[in-house]
Amino acid sequence: xxxxxxxxxxxxxxxxxxxxxxxxxxxxxxxxxxxxxxxxxxxxxxxxxxxxxxxxxxxxxxxxxxxxxxxxxxxxxxxxxxxxxxxxxxxxxxxxxxxxxxxxxxxxxxxxxxxxxxxxxxxxxxxxxxxxxxxxxxxxxxxxxxxxxxxxxxxxxxxxxxxxxxxxxxxxxxxxxxxxxxxxxxxxxxxxxxxxxxxxxxxxxxxxxxxxxxxxxxxxxxxxxxxxxxxxxxxxxxxxxxxxxxxxxxxxxxxxxxxxxxxxxxxxxxxxxxxxxxxxxxxxxxxxxxxxxxxxxxxxxxxxxxxxxxxxxxxxxxxxxxxxxxxxxxxxxxxxxxxxxxxxxxxxxxxxxxxxxxxxxxxxxxxxxxxxxxxxxxxxxxxxxxxxxxxxxxxxxxxxxxxxxxxxxxxxxxxxxxxxxxxxxxxxxxxxxxxxxxxxxxxxxxxxxxxxxxxxxxxxxxx
Amino acid sequence: xxxxxxxxxxxxxxxxxxxxxxxxxxxxxxxxxxxxxxxxxxxxxxxxxxxxxxxxxxxxxxxxxxxxxxxxxxxxxxxxxxxxxxxxxxxxxxxxxxxxxxxxxxxxxxxxxxxxxxxxxxxxxxxxxxxxxxxxxxxxxxxxxxxxxxxxxxxxxxxxxxxxxxxxxxxxxxxxxxxxxxxxxxxxxxxxxxxxxxxxxxxxxxxxxxxxxxxxxxxxxxxxxxxxxxxxxxxxxxxxxxxxxxxxxxxxxxxxxxxxxxxxxxxxxxxxxxxxxxxxxxxxxxxxxxxxxxxxxxxxxxxxxxxxxxxxxxxxxxxxxxxxxxxxxxxxxxxxxxxxxxxxxxxxxxxxxxxxxxxxxxxxxxxxxxxxxxxxxxxxxxxxxxxxxxxxxxxxxxxxxxxxxxxxxxxxxxxxxxxxxxxxxxxxxxxxxxxxxxxxxxxxxxxxxxxxxxxxxxxxxxx
Numbered sequence: 001x002x003x004x005x006x007x008x009x010x011x012x013x014x015x016x017x018x019x020x021x022x023x024x025x026x027x028x029x030x031x032x033x034x035x036x037x038x039x040x041x042x043x044x045x046x047x048x049x050x051x052x053x054x055x056x057x058x059x060x061x062x063x064x065x066x067x068x069x070x071x072x073x074x075x076x077x078x079x080x081x082x083x084x085x086x087x088x089x090x091x092x093x094x095x096x097x098x099x100x101x102x103x104x105x106x107x108x109x110x111x112x113x114x115x116x117x118x119x120x121x122x123x124x125x126x127x128x129x130x131x132x133x134x135x136x137x138x139x140x141x142x143x144x145x146x147x148x149x150x151x152x153x154x155x156x157x158x159x160x161x162x163x164x165x166x167x168x169x170x171x172x173x174x175x176x177x178x179x180x181x182x183x184x185x186x187x188x189x190x191x192x193x194x195x196x197x198x199x200x201x202x203x204x205x206x207x208x209x210x211x212x213x214x215x216x217x218x219x220x221x222x223x224x225x226x227x228x229x230x231x232x233x234x235x236x237x238x239x240x241x242x243x244x245x246x247x248x249x250x251x252x253x254x255x256x257x258x259x260x261x262x263x264x265x266x267x268x269x270x271x272x273x274x275x276x277x278x279x280x281x282x283x284x285x286x287x288x289x290x291x292x293x294x295x296x297x298x299x300x301x302x303x304x305x306x307x308x309x310x311x312x313x314x315x316x317x318x319x320x321x322x323x324x325x326x327x328x329x330x331x332x333x334x335x336x337x338x339x340x341x342x343x344x345x346x347x348x349x350x351x352x353x354x355x356x357x358x359x360x361x362x363x364x365x366x367x368x369x370x371x372x373x374x375x376x377x378x379x380x381x382x383x384x385x386x387x388x389x390x391x392x393x394x395x396x397x398x399x400x401x402x403x404x405x406x407x408x409x410x411x412x413x414x415x416x417x418x419x420x421x422x423x424x425x426x427x428x429x430x431x432x433x434x435x436x437x438x439x440x441x442x443x444x445x446x447x448x449x450x451x452x453x454x455x456x457x458x459x460x461x462x463x
Numbered sequence: 464x465x466x467x468x469x470x471x472x473x474x475x476x477x478x479x480x481x482x483x484x485x486x487x488x489x490x491x492x493x494x495x496x497x498x499x500x501x502x503x504x505x506x507x508x509x510x511x512x513x514x515x516x517x518x519x520x521x522x523x524x525x526x527x528x529x530x531x532x533x534x535x536x537x538x539x540x541x542x543x544x545x546x547x548x549x550x551x552x553x554x555x556x557x558x559x560x561x562x563x564x565x566x567x568x569x570x571x572x573x574x575x576x577x578x579x580x581x582x583x584x585x586x587x588x589x590x591x592x593x594x595x596x597x598x599x600x601x602x603x604x605x606x607x608x609x610x611x612x613x614x615x616x617x618x619x620x621x622x623x624x625x626x627x628x629x630x631x632x633x634x635x636x637x638x639x640x641x642x643x644x645x646x647x648x649x650x651x652x653x654x655x656x657x658x659x660x661x662x663x664x665x666x667x668x669x670x671x672x673x674x675x676x677x678x679x680x681x682x683x684x685x686x687x688x689x690x691x692x693x694x695x696x697x698x699x700x701x702x703x704x705x706x707x708x709x710x711x712x713x714x715x716x717x718x719x720x721x722x723x724x725x726x727x728x729x730x731x732x733x734x735x736x737x738x739x740x741x742x743x744x745x746x747x748x749x750x751x752x753x754x755x756x757x758x759x760x761x762x763x764x765x766x767x768x769x770x771x772x773x774x775x776x777x778x779x780x781x782x783x784x785x786x787x788x789x790x791x792x793x794x795x796x797x798x799x800x801x802x803x804x805x806x807x808x809x810x811x812x813x814x815x816x817x818x819x820x821x822x823x824x825x826x827x828x829x830x831x832x833x834x835x836x837x838x839x840x841x842x843x844x845x846x847x848x849x850x851x852x853x854x855x856x857x858x859x860x861x862x863x864x865x866x867x868x869x870x871x872x873x874x875x876x877x878x879x880x881x882x883x884x885x886x887x888x889x890x891x892x893x894x895x896x897x898x899x900x901x902x903x904x905x906x907x908x909x910x911x912x913x914x915x916x917x918x919x920x921x922x923x924x925x926x
Contacts, residue, residue: 187881190895201655
């Protein structure tokens with residue numbers, strides 16, 4: 001285990017020479033960079049640097065390496081497993097000033113962006129082209145951060161996650177080399193797949209500074225719907241049967257009654273406070289109509305009550321904004337609480353069973369635990385609402401999370417569908433993949449022999 | 464560089480004890496395993512082993528490692544860059560007896576197969592389920608071989624390549640460990656992406672023995688079309704504009720006039736001998752009709768002549784069978800010839816330019832060079848027909864290939880869209896990715912420190 005190191009003065013001087021005012025030890029800035037959206041306690045870095053180019057990132061990496069100082073890349077801090085916490089001190093490399101869209105290739109359906117560009121910024125930038133970037137984790141995260149954590153979200157069932165939507169990366173390695181992982185062509189069989197190795201590596205193998213991402217044509221027609229069910233099983237089975245029928249649904253979110261109640265209170269909406277599906281269809285006008293009709297029928301067979309259509313863009317935006325705010329809405333169910341969020345993902349054939357069993361745990365818990373998620377992917381979240389600094393709550397939440405993880409693993413699922421490992425799930429990862437984790441540790445050692453790149457995340461490292 | 468080693472008697476004895484008659488040094492068997500579909504000269508292994516389980520593969524790997532003997536995994540030998548050639552001798556591990564479909568999860572849209580299952584075998588096996596496995600490189604390759612070479616083919620524009628369609632792998636590592644790279648859930652953020660690191664690693668990082676692959680619902684409606692154009696540019700531009708319009712075309716193959724002539728002669732068809740598009744649409748009945756109408760209009764604007772529909776499954780099969788036999792049909796343009804196949808892939812905005820410039824090289828060449836490919840992906844092949852053992856032909860072919868590769872690289876493309884590196888493109892890979900190739904070599908060293916797994920392929924290895 002690394003020990004937190006005393007920062008030496010020479011390091012500060014060298015970074016100052018490099019970045020001037022763009023490196024700081026200010027307490028407020030450090031604290032802002034020492035937390036994410038998880039429940040983990042603050043772990044501020046010793047310094048925060050704000051590079052403006054890949055070359056500056058390379059220079060910072062070289063300085064940090066010479067001083068054997070940990071480096072933690074930072075986007076906007078919306079991760080959920082403690083990825084950005086400086087648990088061993090060091091320099092936080094905040095990429096938010098690297099926020100240029102470098103190129104939009106309309107004909108190729110791709111864009112090249114700096115790592116600090118956020119997904120909303122990119123979508124705003126390309127609005128006039130009739131294209132969009134689909135990955136949507138809710139938060140307005142940076143594209144670099146989304147790649148580093150292999151983010152996904154509501155659209156993944158149709159458009160895939162960051163795994164499918166990153167074509168190429170520029171990465172600064174621990175030894176100061178700058179590599180480009182792939183060319184811009186749509187497919188390639190050129191050597192080992194480095195792009196996807198860095199996607200999801202959580203800043204532990206190198207620092208992503210530029211990305212080429214896929215864009216998609218805004219569909220000719222979009223239509224969304226809300227449908228309530230007597231129980232979660234009906235909602236989930238509707239989605240499963242829809243997918244089996246090959247209907248290319250674009251979003252399919254299930255929310256429990258508790259979540260719907262929280263949303264109504266928070267977003268001033270008046271949805272039925274019952275298990276609910278939020279759905280979206282993309283396609284040609286005729287295609288969307290046809291899809292929607294088929295799904296409506298499947299829903300009815302599963303006890304679906306009412307099927308409200310929101311064809312207007314404005315209504316749709318309200319719907320998805322309500323969904324995206326579910327996390328914050330749920331926090332208000334217990335004012336002042338923080339959330340421990342579970343993130344399991346199982347084969348969809350096991351999803352109903354997994355959710356029904358988890359609902360039993362929820363019924364027995366001492367705190368409110370809303371449940372919602374991307375059921376088309378087999379991925380759902382329980383938001384365990386704990387009082388800060390309450391040991392009993394935290395212990396109960398950890399026990400709950402562990403049971404959910406074990407349940408998912410027993411069903412051939414994963415401990416994390418989209419939040420990542422951070423330092424919160426290192427033990428779960430071992431339980432999940434066994435021997436393969438040894439290989440991951442060997443990879444880490446190859447890429448970062450001194451364990452300076454976001455140390456203490458993803459895999460244990462024997463120095 | 465490794466030198467070919469003398470096989471020691473102990474190795475043979477140990478393998479014999481393990482496999483009995485399922486290991487052989489027969490000349491005919493060795494020769495069959497010492498070539499693929501490429502033009503490279505034979506390089507037979509010293510022995511061929513036929514394991515029937517992951518455990519047997521592990522045992523073979525352990526024996527070979529103890530004797531420091533190269534191991535080359537083998538599917539059906541349809542690769543195109545010399546992947547399976549035993550250029551340093553050693554033991555060929557033929558996985559064709561590992562041909563069991565282990566599980567079909569209809570509700571989860573996936574199947575678990577042994578590495579020796581071929582794509583047609585899998586599709587036959589699941590025909591009654593209404594599902595299919597879409598990756599289709601033409602040859603009836605093994606799923607393991609397709610994963611190892613990151614194969615794609617005609618359906619990739621809609622369904623992706625092996626990169627997108629492998630969910631998890633069981634791999635025997637060089638040190639004899641057996642790992643599973645991922646769970647069966649549809650998505651995961653659990654640690655480094657090992658699955659995709661092995662997909663495309665061409666047997667150099669480990670031996671794939673089992674795979675979980677994605678399946679898709681057979682679309683409600685399928686419709687195919689043939690359309691001729693006055694020039695390749697018209698055909699290619701039609702596809703580009705179709706993709707830009709967001710029309711989810713399922714296949715889009717362009718074939719030059721020479722290729723059409725070869726196909727007519729070989730498959731007894733009577734297509735116009737002009738640049739031609741083969742297209743396919745998948746979806747609901749209304750969706751397919753709508754797509755087809757839109758594309759027909761785009762084709763007309765690009766000079767498309769006639770648009771023949773083949774809605775019957777039988778006609779469609781004839782069409783795609785003609786396309787898949789293009790490689791063999793073209794060989795007949797120069798009886799007795801072998802083909803050097805190019806495989807560049809460029810961003811589609813550069814595809815027309817790349818093909819038009821390449822057509823000039825073709826016009827100046829001394830031999831027939833048909834051109835065809837998966838234009839929806841930006842990927843096309845020139846089949847340079849050389850006389851075996853003719854040095855001048857080979858030199859001309861190599862020069863041609865190099866010019867095409869340089870052209871693609873200058874257009875932000877790749878030297879290989881789907882055939883892989885093998886040992887034919889190691890220098891091109893360096894030209895393409897520079898520093899990143901050093902990282903690939905470091906990966907190789909980490910996974911296979913003694914350079915025994917398919918040595919001499921993908922990356923150079925300094926021992």
